[in-house]
Amino acid sequence: xxxxxxxxxxxxxxxxxxxxxxxxxxxxxxxxxxxxxxxxxxxxxxxxxxxxxxxxxxxxxxxxxxxxxxxxxxxxxxxxxxxxxxxxxxxxxxxxxxxxxxxxxxxxxxxxxxxxxxxxxxxxxxxxxxxxxxxxxxxxxxxxxxxxxxxxxxxxxxxxxxxxxxxxxxxxxxxxxxxxxxxxxxxxxxxxxxxxxxxxxxxxxxxxxxxxxxxxxxxxxxxxxxxxxx
Amino acid sequence: xxxxxxxxxxxxxxxxxxxxxxxxxxxxxxxxxxxxxxxxxxxxxxxxxxxxxxxxxxxxxxxxxxxxxxxxxxxxxxxxxxxxxxxxxxxxxxxxxxxxxxxxxxxxxxxxxxxxxxxxxxxxxxxxxxxxxxxxxxxxxxxxxxxxxxxxxxxxxxxxxxxxxxxxxxxxxxxxxxxxxxxxxxxxxxxxxxxxxxxxxxxxxxxxxxxxxxxxxxxxxxxxxxxxxx
DNA sequence: CTCATGCAAGAGCAGTGCTCTCGAATGTGT
DNA sequence: ACACATTCGAGAGCACTGCTCTTGCATGAG
Numbered sequence: 069x070x071x072x073x074x075x076x077x078x079x080x081x082x083x084x085x086x087x088x089x090x091x092x093x094x095x096x097x098x099x100x101x102x103x104x105x106x107x108x109x110x111x112x113x114x115x116x117x118x119x120x121x122x123x124x125x126x127x128x129x130x131x132x133x134x135x136x137x138x139x140x141x142x143x144x145x146x147x148x149x150x151x152x153x154x155x156x157x158x159x160x161x162x163x164x165x166x167x168x169x170x171x172x173x174x175x176x177x178x179x180x181x182x183x184x185x186x187x188x189x190x191x192x193x194x195x196x197x198x199x200x201x202x203x204x205x206x207x208x209x210x211x212x213x214x215x216x217x218x219x220x221x222x223x224x225x226x227x228x229x230x231x232x233x234x235x236x237x238x239x240x241x242x243x244x245x246x247x248x249x250x251x252x253x254x255x256x257x258x259x260x261x262x263x264x265x266x267x268x269x270x271x272x273x274x275x276x277x278x279x280x281x282x283x284x285x286x287x288x289x290x291x292x293x294x295x296x297x298x
Numbered sequence: 299x300x301x302x303x304x305x306x307x308x309x310x311x312x313x314x315x316x317x318x319x320x321x322x323x324x325x326x327x328x329x330x331x332x333x334x335x336x337x338x339x340x341x342x343x344x345x346x347x348x349x350x351x352x353x354x355x356x357x358x359x360x361x362x363x364x365x366x367x368x369x370x371x372x373x374x375x376x377x378x379x380x381x382x383x384x385x386x387x388x389x390x391x392x393x394x395x396x397x398x399x400x401x402x403x404x405x406x407x408x409x410x411x412x413x414x415x416x417x418x419x420x421x422x423x424x425x426x427x428x429x430x431x432x433x434x435x436x437x438x439x440x441x442x443x444x445x446x447x448x449x450x451x452x453x454x455x456x457x458x459x460x461x462x463x464x465x466x467x468x469x470x471x472x473x474x475x476x477x478x479x480x481x482x483x484x485x486x487x488x489x490x491x492x493x494x495x496x497x498x499x500x501x502x503x504x505x506x507x508x509x510x511x512x513x514x515x516x517x518x519x520x521x522x523x524x525x526x527x528x
Numbered sequence: 529c530t531c532a533t534g535c536a537a538g539a540g541c542a543g544t545g546c547t548c549t550c551g552a553a554t555g556t557g558t
Numbered sequence: 559a560c561a562c563a564t565t566c567g568a569g570a571g572c573a574c575t576g577c578t579c580t581t582g583c584a585t586g587a588g
Binding site for chain 1: 542543545546547548
């Protein structure tokens, strides 16, 4: 019953956007609006359920797509697979993507359930970093970028101490032994991935880039370079 | 009169988020709701006015901050100034930032007015690219990233043809002669800037990074490296 | 002095989230 | 088999929303 309500709500979400109407979904189900409250305490409660489902849906897509990469040593290919999975899911479910990675619903506070579901997707990326670090494919000890001038010093400044400490704490939790420098570049790729998808999905690329897919792949390759993947 | 309405609406926006109520702003002004319709045809019309204002506000902040960089040859400093200006404005006006760079309001179609205001901010970044290209500080002819392995080939693949054509068209409009390769890396920095601000503002960094300002600067430095700024 | 225009108030419509009450149906224990 | 308890949905109702339409009051122009 609650899955049926969520299904109808998802359908409304796809057409009407984030301001879905409880009465409308009740009408679609041949019920009266007050009956919904037997299953969801409030509209925010329904939204929370949809948000958790969305986080898990994108995590499912990312996990299965990344696992399908046969050559586990092809770290770049695995990163690319993650990126394409996120983008593909976002393009197929724009409203749900906006729900979890867009501007937060005003007055709505995300409960703790959502963060654990959100972590699933990130873990897939971190595993690539771990594998690359173990095999020695990553070189966090030197700047990844070229010197702006051939004879100049590396432009890449050191990781700020406070950031390094934050990242070390994160690494201790999910990837013990992973150097903060590696994690720092991984988070940059991570942030850029969602920044790129959001930019495209929210219309910021309109009248600028039309070759969306090629452009996205290009960005992911740049991020792979930045992380230091072969 | 319309500026007073917008001021009150902005204040409501800051507290209640994107779903602002016409009746509430009318109440705050001691008017009845129908009186608002003398000045704005609809709630969407008011939102559009706020959006255009927001685009211009962030453009003002960026332009003035960037212009305050004394050393015009310090391209990295100018990029950093832009980034900090955007982030600072976003942190000071989170609701307005979400209005223009967050998920679009459902059922709302942005009119053409907004795009020209959005272009103002981008122009400041493009000017850095132009200056850097003129002075020879940018080297778009070679990969900016290090080889993953010291003796391997450059990992950076070529710019896809379709993307190159898109970017050439953009360059023809606002920066004639600027190589698409330079613009490609500039857009990456551009996208990452807003991706980083959105990630922080929308709570995606919670329980991960606490040293927000240091982390942001670190990201901007990485982007400066990627673009190839000294 | 008259007319026209600008402006705000009020009523009203359809819609919303949410609460409360009531009646019907479905088991469950004795 | 009967009485009881629990579950479920319907309905009314409250306060709120965006928006439309009409009415009336001003102020300024001719």
